[in-house]
Amino acid sequence: MHVPDGFLDAPTSVATGVVAAGAVGLALRKARTELDDRTAPMAGLVAAFIFAAQMINFPVGAGTSGHLLGGALAAVLVGPWTGVLCLSVVLLVQGLFMADGGITALGTNITLMGIVGVGTGWLVFAGLRAVLPKTLASVAPAAAVGALLSVPVAATVFTLLFAVGGQAPVETGTVFTAMVGWHTLIGVGEAVVTALVVGAVVAARPDLVYGARGLLAGRTLEIRKAAA
Amino acid sequence: MSRRFFAVFLLVALVLAGVGSYYASSHPDGLEYVAEKTGFLDSAEDSPVADGPFADYQTSGVEDERVGGGLAGVVGVLLVLGIAGGLAWAVRRRTPSAPEAERELEDTNL
Numbered sequence: 001m002h003v004p005d006g007f008l009d010a011p012t013s014v015a016t017g018v019v020a021a022g023a024v025g026l027a028l029r030k031a032r033t034e035l036d037d038r039t040a041p042m043a044g045l046v047a048a049f050i051f052a053a054q055m056i057n058f059p060v061g062a063g064t065s066g067h068l069l070g071g072a073l074a075a076v077l078v079g080p081w082t083g084v085l086c087l088s089v090v091l092l093v094q095g096l097f098m099a100d101g102g103i104t105a106l107g108t109n110i111t112l113m114g115i116v117g118v119g120t121g122w123l124v125f126a127g128l129r130a131v132l133p134k135t136l137a138s139v140a141p142a143a144a145v146g147a148l149l150s151v152p153v154a155a156t157v158f159t160l161l162f163a164v165g166g167q168a169p170v171e172t173g174t175v176f177t178a179m180v181g182w183h184t185l186i187g188v189g190e191a192v193v194t195a196l197v198v199g200a201v202v203a204a205r206p207d208l209v210y211g212a213r214g215l216l217a218g219r220t221l222e223i224r225k226a227a228a
Numbered sequence: 229m230s231r232r233f234f235a236v237f238l239l240v241a242l243v244l245a246g247v248g249s250y251y252a253s254s255h256p257d258g259l260e261y262v263a264e265k266t267g268f269l270d271s272a273e274d275s276p277v278a279d280g281p282f283a284d285y286q287t288s289g290v291e292d293e294r295v296g297g298g299l300a301g302v303v304g305v306l307l308v309l310g311i312a313g314g315l316a317w318a319v320r321r322r323t324p325s326a327p328e329a330e331r332e333l334e335d336t337n338l
Contacts, residue, residue, distance in 0.1 A: 001259045006273035028319055035320035038230060044313020045237045051308040052245035055285060055301055057253040064261035065253035082316060089312040093304055099275040099283040158259070168268035178262040186258050205233050 001069060001154060001183070002094065003109055005102030012165025017107030020088070023115045027084040034079030034210060042208050043078045047086035049197070050074060051093065058189050066186030069113050069154065072121025072147035073194045076139065076211035077201060080122040087114035108161065112154045120153040121146035125211060139212050140199035147194035151187035155179040238309070245301030249285065250294045 008016075035043060050070035057065040070090070074083030091109045094100040101109045124146035132138035159179050163172040198209070206212045256264065263269035281288045282300040290296035 001257065003259065004272040005275060006271045007263070007268065028315075031316070032319050032321055035316050037320065040316040040320040041230070041234055041313060043316035044309045045234055045241070047312030048305045048309035049237065049241040049244075052241040052249075052301065052305050055245050055249035055252060055304075057255065057257060059253040059255060060258070063255050064258060065255040066258050067252075078316075085315055086312050089315065090308055093307050093311065095275070096277060097280060097282045097307065098285050098300065098304060099278045099280060100285070101275075102273070103276050155258070162268075166268060167271040170266050170268045174266050175262065175268075178266055179258070182258040182262060205230070208230070208233070 001109075001112060001151075001158065002091075002101035003105040003112070003158070005104050006167060007102075008105065008108060008161055009165040009167055010104070012161055013104045013108060016111045016161065017104075020107040020110035020114065023084055024088050024110070027081040027088075030081035031079065031085055034082045039078060039082075039208060039210070043082045043086060046074050046077050046083075047089050050086060051090045053193065054090065054094070060182065060185045060189065064182060066151075066183070066189055068190055068193045069117045069151060071113060071117025071119075071150045071154075072125060072143055072190070073197055075118045075122035076125055076143040076146070076194075076198055077209055079210040080118055082210075083118040083122065084114050087118055112158055112161075116154045116157045117150045120150040124149050129211065134215055136202050136206055136212055136215055139202050139209065139215070140195045143198040143211065144191040144195035148187045148191035151183045151190050152180045155183035238305075241305050241309075242302055245305045246298040249301045250297055 050068065050073065053068040053070060055067070057067045060066050071083065071087060074086045078086065088110050091101060091106060091113060095103055095106045095109070121143075125142045128142035128145055129138065132142055156176070156179070159172065159176045162175055202209050202212060206216055255261070260269065263272070275283070277283060282303060285297055285300045285304075286293065287296040287299045290299060
């Protein structure tokens with residue numbers, strides 16, 4: 001979903017740039033509560049993994065493809081504020097070094113994939129976690145639903161930005177239908193990859209998963225008597 | 229021990245970017261496809277860094293796409309790891325988290 005330069009006009013790009021800068025600034029302060037000596041290396045690895053996974057486009061039908069955005073994945077593994085930082089670094093490196101996503105569009109891309117992607121993924125995950133059984137087995141499915149929804153929501157926000165500042169005279173409704181339709185399919189891929197990765201990390205090191213923190217604290221040692 | 233877990237995680241990322249990316253679908257992504265179909269793709273402009281050494285996930289000067297793409301991927305993974313990891317390390321809390329302190333307590337009790 002990397003927006004190139006030119007799709008959106010200057011005022012819209014400046015506005016998303018301001019939003020992105022504000023969110024990154026806030027995330028730099030809030031991430032402190034999510035990161036310690038053990039989880040800080042995890043944040044670097046999650047960002048590196050998302051960069052790698054974003055290179056793996058999977059086909060989603062008639063001549064189009066999608067790749068992991070990673071918002072829900074990052075939010076669940078390292079926390080939402082750290083997730084915003086991870087996605088921002090990924091998008092920065094992609095924009096500056098790989099020419100993937102524009103330079104004036106960097107704020108737009110951070111807004112869409114960083115703020116909206118991570119935010120939607122985390123809010124849906126947190127909502128589901130509140131109603132699902134408080135077990136480690138709930139973490140990956142809840143993350144998957146967050147991932148599934150985060151992609152069409154980000155596509156919707158792109159459409160809104162396009163309606164405000166699109167540089168080509170295209171009907172907003174047409175863009176909306178196409179964007180949400182294709183990105184719902186991509187969201188299915190996002191959900192599958194997110195469930196696999198979160199599931200694997202929860203199985204190997206649940207103590208490193210931010211979204212599983214409360215679940216581990218509640219797991220106490222117990223002495224069981226063997227059945228006679 | 230976290231070190232082995234982190235090493236495996238990094239290895240997966242490096243293999244995906246360095247090797248797996250060659251086999252990725254080359255179809256346009258969702259946004260590019262929609263832009264083309266609905267008619268706003270032409271408003272896209274080339275990135276100012278479109279001539280950079282790793283533009284479009286290729287390495288300038290490397291003819292072989294598999295090698296050039298893999299190299300760009302590995303460089304990208306290491307750049308992201310360094311910047312994001314460094315940032316996270318810089319803003320981290322300097323005292324151990326509550327769950328960790330509890331676990332250490334449990335360890336001493338056992």
